[in-house]
Amino acid sequence: MALIVQKYGGTSVANPDRIANVANRVIQAWRDGHKMVVVLSAMAGETDRLIGLGKELAEDPDPRELDVLLATGEQVTVSLFSIFLRAQGVPATSLLSHQARIYTDRAYGRARILGIDTARIKEELKKNRVVTVAGFQGVDEVGNITTLGRGGSDTTAVAMAAALKADCCEIYTDVDGVYTADPRICPTARKLERITYDEMLEMASLGAKVLEIRSVGFARRYGVPLVVRSSFTKAPGTLVTVEDEEMEIVPVSGVALSRNDARVTITRVPDRPGIAVRLFRPVADANIVVDMIIQNTSIEGYTDLTFTVPQDDLKKTMELIRPVAAEVGAQQVVGDTNIAKISIVGVGMKNNAGVAARMFEALSGENINILMISTSEIKISCVIEDKYGELAVRVLHDAFDLGQPPPKR
Ligand code: ASP
Numbered sequence: 001m002a003l004i005v006q007k008y009g010g011t012s013v014a015n016p017d018r019i020a021n022v023a024n025r026v027i028q029a030w031r032d033g034h035k036m037v038v039v040l041s042a043m044a045g046e047t048d049r050l051i052g053l054g055k056e057l058a059e060d061p062d063p064r065e066l067d068v069l070l071a072t073g074e075q076v077t078v079s080l081f082s083i084f085l086r087a088q089g090v091p092a093t094s095l096l097s098h099q100a101r102i103y104t105d106r107a108y109g110r111a112r113i114l115g116i117d118t119a120r121i122k123e124e125l126k127k128n129r130v131v132t133v134a135g136f137q138g139v140d141e142v143g144n145i146t147t148l149g150r151g152g153s154d155t156t157a158v159a160m161a162a163a164l165k166a167d168c169c170e171i172y173t174d175v176d177g178v179y180t181a182d183p184r185i186c187p188t189a190r191k192l193e194r195i196t197y198d199e200m201l202e203m204a205s206l207g208a209k210v211l212e213i214r215s216v217g218f219a220r221r222y223g224v225p226l227v228v229r230s231s232f233t234k235a236p237g238t239l240v241t242v243e244d245e246e247m248e249i250v251p252v253s254g255v256a257l258s259r260n261d262a263r264v265t266i267t268r269v270p271d272r273p274g275i276a277v278r279l280f281r282p283v284a285d286a287n288i289v290v291d292m293i294i295q296n297t298s299i300e301g302y303t304d305l306t307f308t309v310p311q312d313d314l315k316k317t318m319e320l321i322r323p324v325a326a327e328v329g330a331q332q333v334v335g336d337t338n339i340a341k342i343s344i345v346g347v348g349m350k351n352n353a354g355v356a357a358r359m360f361e362a363l364s365g366e367n368i369n370i371l372m373i374s375t376s377e378i379k380i381s382c383v384i385e386d387k388y389g390e391l392a393v394r395v396l397h398d399a400f401d402l403g404q405p406p407p408k409r
Pocket residue numbers: 009010041042047048073135136149150151152153154
């Protein structure tokens with residue numbers, strides 16, 4: 001008998017039929033004797049619909065009130081789910097964030113989970129009840145409703161699994177696992193049996209949308225075994241886990257494309273101590289996450305600085321950078337949204353030489369110009385022109401033979 005946390009995404013609970021369909025999976029597991037905690041997203045499209053409603057009344061809806069609004073999406077699905085379970089004679093209790101005691105900070109729209117008091121949930125489980133928990137939402141210390149950011153239900157599920165020391169956390173979605181590349185872009189993409197937490201973190205941050213990135217960080221930190229699988233099939237899915245030697249044989253496990261970044265270039269920046277901090281401090285204080293940063297070798301006391309931020313933050317970033325750039329005597333600030341970031345990821349990169357050269361060769365074979373490069377131990381990313389993004393995915397997938405299952409040791 002195991003304690004299992006299952007999470008169902010929006011497409012899996014998009015209508016009453018689908019709710020009944022996935023609830024039957026839960027019932028099966030519960031009848032097999034497992035303790036079941038079910039974290040749910042809002043119905044597909046619902047969160048967007050609610051945001052749209054808010055925006056009809058205000059260009060920039062107040063973040064506190066927007067979170068109160070958005071939290072209703074998950075309230076609907078947990079209650080419907082429990083209504084169905086109860087009608088089937090299965091004892092079930094739905095819990096919203098304050099009832100499930102999911103405590104967060106007060107960063108509306110991007111709140112962080114600080115802790116979960118599991119007493120209530122454990123009580124319900126002890127009574128052999130299925131608990132349905134509203135994903136994506138939390139409460140701050142005085143009871144304000146917060147939300148965790150888009151896709152945040154994954155984080156709710158993993159945090160819940162960690163807090164309950166669950167045996168497994170299963171994330172059910174509309175794809176049957178993690179692929180070597182996005183199958184919609186790359187027809188030869190292959191489902192991975194396993195992927196390491198580190199690789200998954202890179203893939204998630206690079207634009208593979210299967211799992212929300214914070215959930216993977218949580219899973220790694222607390223060693224939560226994570227399975228990604230489809231709610232529409234019985235296929236086994238992909239296990240996200242710690243690495244072992246076999247996973248290091250191949251240099252590259254996957255290719256990811258991100259089209260949500262924008263590039264900011266500041267030209268002729270005086271090369272003196274203290275300039276970089278003056279430029280980046282206001283951006284950091286505005287909670288904008290800067291990704292790649294490249295500074296050139298300076299010529300005659302001046303240098304160029306280029307960095308990337310999420311596209312949604314470009315306007316704000318430009319507003320923050322422009323006055324500082326003028327103050328320090330830089331020449332100009334240019335923003336560019338016409339970029340894509342293409343990345344290859346693999347724990348095996350650590351032990352295989354020539355991976356970068358092979359990547360650059362493959363891109364050059366298609367005449368794709370590389371605008372920026374950055375690397376980590378298990379990742380190489382190139383910023384290229386947006387229009388080449390999808391082609392680059394296919395080219396790199398081929399170049400590293402990702403369509404073939406890796407050799408076994
Ligand atoms: N409903 C929220 C969203 O659409 C959270 C989630 O589905 O994970 O972003």
